[in-house]
Amino acid sequence: MNLVSRFFSRAGAAALACCAGALLLLLPMMAAQAADVxxxxxxxxxxxxxxxxxxxxxxxxxxxxxxxxxxxxxxxxxxxxxxxxxxxxxxxxxxxxxxxxxxxxxxxxxxxxxxxxxxxxxxxxxxxxxxxxxxxxxxxxxxxxxxxxxxxxxxxxxxxxxxxxxxxxxxxxxxxxxxxxxxxxxxxxxxxxxxxxxxxxxxxLDVASATTPRVVVAFGDSITEGVGGRDAQGQPGSYPDQLATRLRGQPGGRTSFAVINAGIAGNRLLADRIGPGGIARFERDALGQSGVTHVLILIGINDLLFGQSPGLAEGGKPLPETPGVEQITAGLQQLIRQARDKGVKVLLGTLLPFKGMPEPYWSEEREARRQAVNRWIRGRQDVEAVVDFDAALRDPADPAALNPLYDSGDHLHPSHAGYAAMAGAVDPQELRE
The missing domain is CATH 2.60.120 (Jelly Rolls)
Incomplete structure (x- = not known):
């Protein structure tokens, strides 16, 4: 081997050793970065x-x-x-x-x-x-x-x-x-x-984040899922969808937000019917979402609607007895406690009006129970915020009914404009904290 060959052979070996040493130094850093994802x-x-x-x-x-x-x-x-x-x-x-x-x-x-x-x-x-x-x-x-x-x-x-x-x-x-x-x-x-x-x-679907975004889980039934909320072009427009769009458009905001729709149409708080009951699925569907920071709870209307009323039976078997106010509020309190135990902040939504639905769904007695549940919700001191969906969407001339401007037509589910009003009722500042 001539002098030039020996020189480059030694130089290559030195370079390889240098690269290997650098790689050994980088590996712990790369592992730490992967662990920090x-x-x-x-x-x-x-x-x-x-x-x-x-x-x-x-x-x-x-x-x-x-x-x-x-x-x-x-x-x-x-x-x-x-x-x-x-x-x-x-x-x-x-x-x-x-x-x-x-x-x-x-x-x-x-x-x-x-x-x-x-x-x-x-x-x-x-x-x-x-x-x-x-x-x-x-x-x-x-x-x-x-x-x-x-x-x-x-x-x-x-x-x-x-x-x-x-x-x-x-x-x-x-x-x-x-x-x-x-x-x-x-x-x-x-x-x-x-x-x-x-x-x-x-x-x-999760994304890797270099920052700590606010992950807001909207937890509820068909009113959260977005039944009745399609716009004139047929595009979905649930309140979580419209809240996500609203949060992205906040001027000068440095905080990034995710809004997760954990609604199931027909879902109840206390009983399994369409999907597991709210209490049974809250841990997985709300608190189990990656990086969850806030949960917005709006559930209980189906517990009021579906009970042992004439004509309401599944396969000849009567539905469970309609729960009382104390049972519904105890169920909501359980969700609040579970979230706070995990360090997740709670926003609690009031139940929307549903007068205009035919009997046996709406009655004066069920309206009285809805009002009692809402009074309990508005009095909560153990949540970060109360979102008064009821006040935002009720008819000023008849507070037991949805505002006609926000009614999809079935007197229970909001329209696209109604879901926009729901999204507008959420204070973004409550989600930044």
Whole structure:
């Protein structure tokens, strides 16, 4: 070896040793940074047990989606908090048999069942491309590099085999879930995909955050989920949706917000009927969201509405006796206590009017109980704030009824404008603290 070769050989060895030393110094720093990753919920859905839904709601049996051969589902989600890395939660919490997800991906949605090719990322689970969820189990994917802005739709696709019986679901608009035969998680454009009204298995999207955003979980029933709130173009407009938009538009605000909709239409506080009762699911659906800082509770109206009244029976079995004021307020107090024990701040919403619904749903006696519950709510000193939805939406000429400007037409659910008024009743300052 000549002199020049020996020089470069020694120089290369020295450089390699220097790089190796630098890498050894960087590894602890990289590990510390990975350990410091803070995940924050950006979108979530409150899961339901499909088999426990009343028959009128089981209109499109999920079992039929994977009747023969592999099937791929694509679900459109609307994140409320932006980030550069995401992870996706898959759930078999109500499953009775293992659920095998053969492959999965995430991308930006470009409308319908199509996604942006440049953003399509295959998901992994502990370094593997597939995962089997045991009955009752949930799992997060590994982090995937995907830049999302608040309000920018994402699409999660996953492949299952046949037969696959779906048990863990959430009702979504018909333009939010699609099903395609075959293996299609990495295909960008889906032709002839069949729509489904159900969200299957996917229950959460988190983003990695370098700061500490405010994660607000709106917890409730159909009035939280947003029934009746579509605008003139048919777009959904629940009060959590409109609150998220309002918070993003705050002038000069340095605080970032996520607003998670944990509403289930028909849900009760005290009893299982459509979805687990509020008390039963609060720990998972509200306090279990990543980085949760605030919870806005609005639930109890269905406990007043559904009781042992004539014509109200399921399969010939009478519904549970309508609870009294003390039972409803004790249930709300339990939720407040659970949240405060976890260091989560509580905003408590008053129950909206529903006069105008036909008997046996509305009566003077039920109105008296609603008013009593609201008096109890307004007197709370153990919550951060009371959001007086009742005062914001009631008819000035008849406070037992919704303002006609805010009524969707059924005298129970607000219209799009009504949900905007609900979002406007929330003081952003209460969410910054």
């Amino acid at each position: 803070r995940w924050a919920a950006s979108w979530a859905a409150a899961p339901q047990d499909y088999q426990q839904l009343p028959p009128p709601l089981r209109t499109a049996p999920p079992e039929a989606l994977a009747a023969s051969g592999a099937q791929t589902l694509r679900e459109r989600l609307l994140p409320t908090l932006g980030g550069r890395r995401v992870r996706i939660r898959f759930s078999n919490v109500f499953g009775k048999v293992p659920l095998h997800i053969a492959a999965a991906s995430v991308a930006r949605s470009t409308g319908g069942a199509a996604v942006s090719p440049a953003t399509l990322r295959q998901l992994q689970f502990g370094g593997r491309t597939d995962i089997t969820l045991a009955p009752g189990a949930e799992a997060w994917s590994d982090a995937a590099r995907l830049s999302l802005e608040p309000g920018q739709a994402a699409a999660v696709s996953f492949e299952v085999g046949a037969p696959t019986s779906f048990a863990t679901v959430h009702h979504l608009p018909p333009d939010a879930t699609w099903v395609l035969p075959g293996r299609a998680v990495m295909r960008t454009s889906w032709r002839d995909a069949a729509p489904s009204p159900w969200n299957h298995v996917v229950t959460g």
